[in-house]
Amino acid sequence: MNNNNYKITGRREITDSTFVLEMERNGMTFEPGQHLLLGKAGDIHHREYSIYSGTNDNTLDVLIKEVEDGEVSKTLKHLRPGDAVEVQGPLGFFTIEEEFLKDNSKFLFIASGTGISPFHSMAKSFTGLDYQLLHGIRFGEDAYDRKDYNKHRYVACTSRDESGDFHGRVTDYIRQHDFQKNTHCYLCGNFEMIREVMDLLEKKGIAQDHLHAEVYF
Numbered sequence: 001m002n003n004n005n006y007k008i009t010g011r012r013e014i015t016d017s018t019f020v021l022e023m024e025r026n027g028m029t030f031e032p033g034q035h036l037l038l039g040k041a042g043d044i045h046h047r048e049y050s051i052y053s054g055t056n057d058n059t060l061d062v063l064i065k066e067v068e069d070g071e072v073s074k075t076l077k078h079l080r081p082g083d084a085v086e087v088q089g090p091l092g093f094f095t096i097e098e099e100f101l102k103d104n105s106k107f108l109f110i111a112s113g114t115g116i117s118p119f120h121s122m123a124k125s126f127t128g129l130d131y132q133l134l135h136g137i138r139f140g141e142d143a144y145d146r147k148d149y150n151k152h153r154y155v156a157c158t159s160r161d162e163s164g165d166f167h168g169r170v171t172d173y174i175r176q177h178d179f180q181k182n183t184h185c186y187l188c189g190n191f192e193m194i195r196e197v198m199d200l201l202e203k204k205g206i207a208q209d210h211l212h213a214e215v216y217f
């Protein structure tokens with residue numbers, strides 16, 4: 001595990017409140033789905049951020065939403081290329097088991113907001129993965145980097161406008177669709193969404209050992 005300062009090499013605005021920070025990789029190896037503990041160098045406050053980039057990328061990227069009155073996300077928003085961040089990691093077990101990758105399994109990824117980050121890393125790292133990604137967002141503009149996904153696999157579920165692929169919440173989408181019972185389901189984002197989706201998928205016959213979750217807040 002690495003534990004030191006990493007230089008920021010780039011920064012990309014995605015929406016008014018969401019941005020990607022690119023850091024030097026410093027040889028770090030990680031599994032898609034893992035996260036980092038990140039804070040401004042010298043700052044005592046750190047938070048978890050999933051790795052957004054793929055395992056073959058040169059930089060280590062994170063996708064961050066600035067939380068109103070948030071301590072760390074606000075600080076990170078003001079950092080620029082050349083500044084340093086303190087990084088601990090990689091951490092966590094929200095990863096895809098090797099045996100699932102070998103047996104041509106089907107995957108259902110369900111994210112709310114920046115909860116899409118681990119799935120971005122998985123889709124970039126494991127080309128040929130048979131997945132469908134349901135992204136719960138409020139407005140179509142929050143479909144972060146949707147061009148990076150195969151357009152037949154990505155479904156933007158927009159709750160506040162009709163510019164997505166589906167108008168409604170991810171829970172509405174799931175209620176209206178059927179899924180193969182042996183699908184491996186990965187859920188990431190806010191606790192309320194995860195609780196509701198788990199309940200729905202279990203009722204649709206997906207076994208508990210096929211349900212994996214990462215709660216952000």
Ligand SMILES: Cc1cc2nc3c(=O)[nH]c(=O)nc-3n(C[C@H](O)[C@H](O)[C@H](O)COP(=O)(O)OP(=O)(O)OC[C@H]3O[C@@H](n4cnc5c(N)ncnc54)[C@H](O)[C@@H]3O)c2cc1C
Pocket residue numbers: 035047048049050051062063064065066067069070071072073074092113114115117214215216217
């Ligand atoms: C394993 C893990 C991975 C994570 N990965 C990411 C990631 O890739 N990108 C990312 O942006 N965040 C991610 N988070 C959330 C992140 O760690 C912070 O909680 C978030 O940035 C807020 O930190 P803060 O210091 O700015 O706010 P704080 O001062 O800690 O909290 C302010 C309040 O905002 C709430 N809150 C936290 N996150 C959100 C949110 N997204 N929307 C609305 N309210 C929120 C908190 O519950 C709290 O009540 C992850 C969390 C975990 C546990």
